[in-house]
Amino acid sequence: MNTLEYKFFISDCKKALEKGNEVDIKFDIDDICLKTFSNYGTARKKAANLTQKYINHIDELLVSFEKKYNENGGKLNWSIDYDSLSEDIIKILIDRKIKGVNLFESRFVEELGLAKILKNEEISINLQSNNCIIFEPRYIISQTGSMYLVFNSAIEMQQVLSANLKIFVLPINSILKNIEDVELLSKLYSINKNKEENLPLTTFYTLKPNEENNVELFIVDNGRTNLLESKEHRKALTCIDCDACKKVCPIYSLIGDMPYNNVFTGPIANVVLPFLETVNGCMHLSFNCILCGNCTKVCPMNIPLTDLIIANRNIFYENKYIDFSDRYRIKILKKNLIKRKKLNRSAWRKELALKLYVKRRITIKRPLPKFAKVSFSKSKSLK
Numbered sequence: 001m002n003t004l005e006y007k008f009f010i011s012d013c014k015k016a017l018e019k020g021n022e023v024d025i026k027f028d029i030d031d032i033c034l035k036t037f038s039n040y041g042t043a044r045k046k047a048a049n050l051t052q053k054y055i056n057h058i059d060e061l062l063v064s065f066e067k068k069y070n071e072n073g074g075k076l077n078w079s080i081d082y083d084s085l086s087e088d089i090i091k092i093l094i095d096r097k098i099k100g101v102n103l104f105e106s107r108f109v110e111e112l113g114l115a116k117i118l119k120n121e122e123i124s125i126n127l128q129s130n131n132c133i134i135f136e137p138r139y140i141i142s143q144t145g146s147m148y149l150v151f152n153s154a155i156e157m158q159q160v161l162s163a164n165l166k167i168f169v170l171p172i173n174s175i176l177k178n179i180e181d182v183e184l185l186s187k188l189y190s191i192n193k194n195k196e197e198n199l200p201l202t203t204f205y206t207l208k209p210n211e212e213n214n215v216e217l218f219i220v221d222n223g224r225t226n227l228l229e230s231k232e233h234r235k236a237l238t239c240i241d242c243d244a245c246k247k248v249c250p251i252y253s254l255i256g257d258m259p260y261n262n263v264f265t266g267p268i269a270n271v272v273l274p275f276l277e278t279v280n281g282c283m284h285l286s287f288n289c290i291l292c293g294n295c296t297k298v299c300p301m302n303i304p305l306t307d308l309i310i311a312n313r314n315i316f317y318e319n320k321y322i323d324f325s326d327r328y329r330i331k332i333l334k335k336n337l338i339k340r341k342k343l344n345r346s347a348w349r350k351e352l353a354l355k356l357y358v359k360r361r362i363t364i365k366r367p368l369p370k371f372a373k374v375s376f377s378k379s380k381s382l383k
């Protein structure tokens with residue numbers, strides 16, 4: 001959905017709200033947190049520190065994972081994007097004369113569009129087959145060269161583990177250093193995603209001797225390095241995809257998945273999509289946020305989502321992605337808002353300035369905020 005389509009979409013949402021449809025942002029996990037952690041705040045902090053440290057040293061972790069994986073007898077495949085990955089996977093399937101694949105859906109499998117790749121090559125998707133599977137491990141562990149797999153059912157587990165050819169795909173940021181790290185992150189994910197203490201079926205998978213020809217592991221970048229380049233934005237790569245931020249976002253509750261047209265939706269999408277997709281196509285998403293801060297408050301990985309959305313806006317402004325007239329208005333507003341003398345002016349003068357500089361530019365008409373008769377700082381000094 002481009003910027004113009006989005007403006008019309010938002011206008012329809014506003015009409016729905018006016019008709020009395022309510023925004024539902026209930027999210028209550030206090031009971032289960034109390035049961036699972038002696039101090040939920042400390043657990044969040046620990047998880048955030050740990051994963052941010054790993055993201056900052058991701059190159060070292062990936063190198064040591066590859067070394068260990070090779071020692072176990074495997075050979076890693078690195079893919080920069082969708083095109084190189086699809087070429088490599090199709091080559092493997094054609095070489096082995098595989099006509100049907102059991103493709104396990106996940107956010108990353110969807111992001112890569114693997115179903116489309118297979119369809120284009122006329123390879124069928126057979127959800128019962130255990131001849132060849134494509135599966136996303138939750139994490140790879142650099143210390144042991146193993147993968148951490150999470151299954152939805154016992155049948156899924158049996159299909160994956162007994163498959164003749166196992167193709168694993170995951171993004172570069174799904175890496176942890178130690179096996180022990182998994183427990184804390186899995187608990188945080190499970191509680192925030194499903195309100196359950198533990199994930200149902202999990203296992204660590206390490207290559208067995210003589211198994212290397214039956215396992216292909218792809219580590220894919222697909223735009224993640226764009227986020228890694230920014231010291232602030234790389235924090236978004238610690239996201240565990242728990243959806244807690246979506247559940248408390250008043251804008252997401254109103255607009256849903258549709259306008260994102262992507263596997264990333266909600267507050268985290270507002271942050272990462274301009275880096276993973278194109279800035280011009282996704283910039284409006286960073287501007288749909290009302291900066292209520294709910295997402296930052298609940299994020300178990302302490303990702304400063306609101307700050308990152310503001311940082312995005314700043315990048316768009318600084319790099320001139322915002323059109324000239326809007327940049328001019330922002331400049332005028334900034335000039336006025338940082339001067340105490342101007343903020344202390346009478347309410348009618350400030351309202352007039354807003355009308356002149358802002359209201360004329362807003363497509364969806366709505367009343368502008370009323371200023372208090374006396375500014376906060378002035379009212380304090382009067383007492």
Ligand code: SF4
Pocket residue numbers: 192238239240241242243244245246268298299300301302303305
């Ligand atoms: S940004 Fe935080 S709250 Fe949102 S999905 Fe990721 S980990 Fe969960």
